[in-house]
C-alpha cells in the first residue's frame with residue numbers, strides 16, 4: 001500500500017485550515033473546549049444504543065477511559081494550527097487510533113458512523129451560538145473538513161495495519177495447514193514429474209484426447225487446485241500455475257485422434273507442454289520459497305512462535321473471550337541474570353539455555369496455550385481459558401519446572417537457571433497491547449522484588 005508521509009499530511013491539514021478564517025477556527029476551538037464532554041456523551045450514547053457498535057464497547061470502558069480520550073481528541077483536532085506545537089504529533093495520534101482500531105478489528109463503517117454523529121452534534125452546538133449565517137456555515141465546514149481529514153488518516157492507518165495483520169493471518173493459516181513445507185515441496189515436484197512421465201508414455205503409445213492424463217486431475221493438479229492455490233491465494237505465481245494447468249489440458253485435448261507417435265504436430269504440442277511444465281516447476285519453487293519465509297514465523301533458535309504471530313493469536317483470543325465467558329491470560333517471562341550466564345559460560349551456552357527453557361515452557365503448558373520467544377531472553381506464554389487463580393498456578397508450575405531443572409552446558413556440566421514471570425488476565429479491554437503492558441509491569445515487579453517469582457498484575 002502506498003505510504004503517505006507525515007509531511008504530506010501536515011501540508012494537507014495546514015492548507016485545509018488556511019482556506020478558512022481565523023475567526024471560524026477560534027469559534028471551533030472554543031466550542032470544542034466548552035463542549036467536549038457534551039460531544040463525547042452524545043457520541044457514546046449513540047454508539048452504545050446501536051447493537052453492532054455496542055458489541056465493541058461497554059458502559060464501563062466508556063465511563064473509565066473512552067469518554068476522556070474522545071474529549072481530548074476533539075480538543076486536539078480543533079486546536080488552531082498556530083497553537084499546535086507539532087502538527088505531526090496530531091497526525092501520529094490519528095495513525096495510532098487507526099492502528100488500535102485494526103488491532104481490535106473495529107469495522108471502518110462504525111468509525112464513519114461515529115464521525116457522522118459527531119458532525120451532527122457539532123452542527124447543533126454551533127447553531128446555539130448565535131453566529132451570523134455566513135460564519136455559522138464557515139465554522140461548520142471547517143469542523144467537518146477537519147473531522148473528515150482526521151478520519152481519513154485513521155482509516156489509512158487502519159488499512160495499513162489491517163493488511164499487515166491479514167498477511168500474518170494468512171501466513172499462520174498456511175503454516176498450520178502444511179507443517180512441513182520442505183517435504184511437501186519434494187512430494188509435489190515428484191507428483192508433477194510422475195504426471196509428465198505418464199503423459200510421455202501415453203503419447204508414445206499413441207493415446208490421444210480423453211485417454212491422456214489430465215494435469216488438473218493428476219495428484220499434483222488436485223493438490224494445487226484444492227490446497228495450495230488456497231494457501232497461496234492472491235499470489236500471482238499461483239494464478240499463473242492455474243493458468244498453465246488449464247492451457248496444458250486444453251492442448252492435450254486438441255491432439256487429434258489417430259495421431260501417429262512422433263508426428264510433427266504431436267511433437268510441437270509436446271514441446272509446448274514441456275516448457276509450460278518447466279514454468280510450473282519454477283513458479284512452484286518461488287511459492288515454496290515464500291512459504292519458507294512464512295515459516296520463519298517460528299523462532300529459529302527455539303522453534304517457539306516468534307513475534308509475527310502474536311497479533312493474530314491475541315486478536316483471536318480477544319474475540320473468543322468476547323464471544324464466550326472465558327478469559328485468557330498472558331505470562332511475560334524473562335530469564336534471570338541471563339547476561340551473567342552469557343558472560344560466564346559463553347554465547348553458545350546462553351543459546352543452549354534458551355533452547356532448554358523453551359522446551360520446558362512448551363512442555364509445561366497445555367495444547368491450546370501458545371508459547372512465543374519475543375527476542376533475547378524474553379518469552380511470552382498465552383494461557384487460554386484461564387482465570388487469575390488458575391493462571392498463577394500455571395505460572396508457578398512453569399517457574400518451578402525451570403528452577404528444578406539442571407540445565408546442560410555444551411562444554412559439559414550443568415547449571416541452575418531461574419525465570420521471573422509477570423502475569424495479566426484479560427479484563428475485557430479490546431486492545432491487546434494493554435494486556436501485554438500489564439504483564440510487563442508485573443514482570444518488572446517480579447524482577448524488582450527479587451526474581452525467580454511470579455507476580456499477578458492487579
Ligand SMILES: Nc1nc2c(ncn2[C@@H]2O[C@H](COP(=O)(O)OP(=O)(O)OP(=O)(O)O)[C@@H](O)[C@H]2O)c(=O)[nH]1
Pocket residue numbers: 301334335336337338339340342346347348349350351354375376377447451
Ligand atoms: N546467548 C544469547 N544471548 C542473548 C540472545 N539475545 C539476547 N541475549 C543477551 O541476553 C542478555 C540480556 O541481559 P539483560 O537484559 O541485561 O538482563 P539479565 O542479565 O537477564 O538480567 P535480569 O533480566 O535483570 O535478570 C544480554 O546480554 C543479551 O546480549 C541470544 O539469542 N542468545
